[in-house]
């Protein structure tokens with residue numbers, strides 16, 4: 577009898593949970609691709625030096641101005657663009673934009689800075705102030721402007737991560753993996769924005785190779801980056817640039833040697849591996865915001881990959897448990913160092929690649 581009551585109580589609880597999930601689950605699931613296994617950890621990112629520590633709130637992207645001797649620029653959650661003087665390492669609040677959603681930033685040939693404001697769209701930030709360049713495309717709002725790059729013809733390629741969720745709910749998009757992201761192109765001559773490639777699984781970093789023969793856009797929730805040809809016979813054609821990345825690709829940046837650096841977000845934890853096995857558990861987790869936030873926090877670690885112009889992964893550096901730097905969102909090479917941005921730090925990481933190479937060789941020799 578007691579067992580019967582217990583069973584009835586369990587059934588009632590399950591039914592009310594099912595009703596709650598059915599009514600309130602914000603996501604419409606599609607099967608998500610399985611994350612590729614990460615390589616053995618090397619923890620080489622733990623060797624970094626911290627720049628601007630304490631003054632930078634979640635500096636997601638970093639731009640290095642080579643012409644200015646390595647001046648660093650980043651955008652933070654307080655709505656400021658910050659700049660570091662290469663000569664004395666001092667940081668200044670350079671330009672105020674406002675909001676909490678400033679992400680990718682990239683220079684424009686006219687001396688202004690192009691900034692992706694996840695909440696507003698593509699911005700131009702100059703001495704005279706802030707101009708909104710694009711907030712919609714073909715009548716559809718740009719929901720989540722994420723990263724941008726300007727081509728030598730003046731066109732700006734930029735990503736709209738998701739048409740379903742904004743920056744504050746980015747993890748919903750990952751979780752749902754419905755692939756509604758887009759690569760967009762802003763034409764400064766006409767002021768119009770067009771769609772270059774759509775149905776992207778969280779459209780994130782955007783980059784151009786040295787010859788600008790194609791444009792790359794990363795799909796975080798599909799562990800790959802695509803390329804769209806801009807020149808030659810295949811112009812307009814899209815194909816895979818790099819796939820099976822050992823994490824979710826975030827920003828991608830061209831290095832001085834023609835190789836790209838891609839920041840990879842952690843994609844796995846024992847808990848995530850468990851709950852993503854069944855669509856029911858995914859739906860239950862997505863229904864409870866606190867549970868979803870907690871699930872996100874189980875994924876720890878930082879990883880960056882160096883990729884050739886042909887799309888081969890040549891090296892991966894990590895901090896496998898995120899002990900020194902966690903959740904790296906951008907990696908940018910300049911003058912033998914890489915500079916690392918993150919949504920989970922209050923500093924920019926600086927790592928000497930010469931030191932990393934010495935350590936890698938030492939490990940190879942001793943094994």
Ligand SMILES: *[C@@H]1O[C@H](CO)[C@@H](O)[C@H](O)[C@H]1NC(C)=O
Nearest residue numbers: 661662663664665666667668
């Ligand atoms: C650092 O250098 C910049 C540019 O030369 C200068 O404007 C700034 O005052 C310097 N800051 C410090 C703390 O020395």
